[in-house]
Amino acid sequence: MKQRILTCLIALTCLLAGCGTNAGSSAASQSQEEMRIVATTYPVYLLIRSVTEGVEGVSVERLNTGETSCLHDYTLSVDDMKKVEGADILVLNGAGLEDFMDDALATTTAQVIDCSEHVELLENLAHDHEEGDEDGHDHGHWDPHYWMDPYNVGIMAENIAAGLMAADPDHQQVYRENMLKTTTFLASWKGTLQSLLNWDEGPEITGLITFHDGFQYFAKAFDLPLLAAIEEEAGSEASAKEIQEITALVKEYHLPIIFTEVNGSDATAQAIARETGCAVGQLTMIMDGPEDGTLQDNYYFALKDNVAAIVNGFAGEEIQ
Template identity: 30%
Template sequence: MFKKASFLLVRFAALAFLLSFLTACGIQPANNSKEHDAKTIVINTTFYPIYIEALNITRDIPDVKLVNIAPPVTGCLHDYQLSPDDLKKMSEADILIINGAGMESFIDKIVSQLPELKIIDASRGIPLLKSEGDEYNPHVWVSITNAILQVKNIGEQIALLDPGHAAQYKANTEAYAAKLEDLRVRMHQVIDDSGSREIITFHEAFPYFAREFNLNITAVIEREPGSEPIPAELAETIDIINETGTKVIFAEPQYPAKSAETIARETGVKLYILDPAATGELEPDAYIKTMEKNMDVLREALNQ
């Protein structure tokens, strides 16, 4: 009896040592359970515009928790690096909604590390434009038409992944899409009859918007935000203004407007702020309010 007790004591001590060793090395015993209530569906969105779309689609649905990954002040995910906290949030999620179109450069990492996470691509099936080079322009949501398509994409896919709330997702999707349709009609009424069609934008956030409203982007000041143009590029933009008669430059509220201000000062063109809705308030109507402000700005800027 004494030998058997001693043997069990030795085995227990060895097991305790092994567990403490694994923990010290950062290795945790396997545990595939989510930390949230089993009834709750946790949905992650990668960044602000997709969060606002998903916020409307999941609005007032019980047992659905929506979590945004990138801070709402991040703006577009240019060179965004996932933090350990981001990965932790995703590991606790059931569904991840991405913009797609190349916006989330880290998506391969997510797929490899979290293979069971269900991913919804909001830009699936939307015709994409290319930036300079072979990369697609990911700023799909800036077009009202594309925002509607994204909302319908998310609504369809999320209902398939969470059929228990399918009817509510469908109703919310239709309600928000109708609001966006009304916004699109109102913006066309203002912009379609405007005189000037030539504009200069701060970075490549507006090609989809310009295509929808038949605007001609004659130049882009900074291809990538934060990469200020060299003097030769500034001079080229000034030449384009003189040649085309472009009357307005649009900066963005998310970035310093130093380069745009320099060009405006050198040419006498007017500088306005056009918002790509990449940051803002965390409320359901935030995108609509931002676009209504853009509509007012364009009404003035294009009718000088």
């Protein structure tokens, strides 16, 4: 019964969410007159497409960073380098996420837009791996995964629009209107997602444990208690101490489910599940998606899937 009610509620949100924010020009047909914009991440790519909707002479591309749960060890491919070299504008997530391309940024002649400007950043969650800093992962002081809060994505849209209006004053009005439409949708979507988490017949969500350190903005945005966040990937596995602590938390809070990231490892989570009897679900960091994606289809619905996974998991529903 709870599953049917939740399904109906989620279906209703599709009607309330508003129109999809379709893209600007694709990179398929480029000419020398086009303004070439390159995004470093998929959420940034979706936002650029939203803000440039209806503007002719703009091509939007993205780096090949999608199929990974952590960009800190990413290396630019030959194709990436060609995109960076040919870009008129580079749009970054910022907050230290693009440390992997410091050399390329130091030599580029493109205009650079940093989407993290004016975002209230959170400190990186502390890691206590047995190897300490010897695993080669330096995540910096600030947590760069701020796009997991729709409010912050609105700030990103404002930063992108400001940069594009400066670079292309002929289309200032269109960029401004698209930005305002985008931020309006984002505010509405955040409210709808919050209502799904707070519905009267929903389960009590006693705490989240995630095997990725990028969900604290999501948890804070939707008032979800984040009990632990462990980065679990090749070269950065959970320590024995962390496994013991997580197992104890699952038992203490009677957690019915713990979560991995869709592109990350689930080895430790599955081991803890076998010991405690909890389920293992998946959440997405929205690192990848189709080239013709939209904010509604590939950002909002991805967050909605996260919410559904959490609500269903704590309701004891089967994880699909």
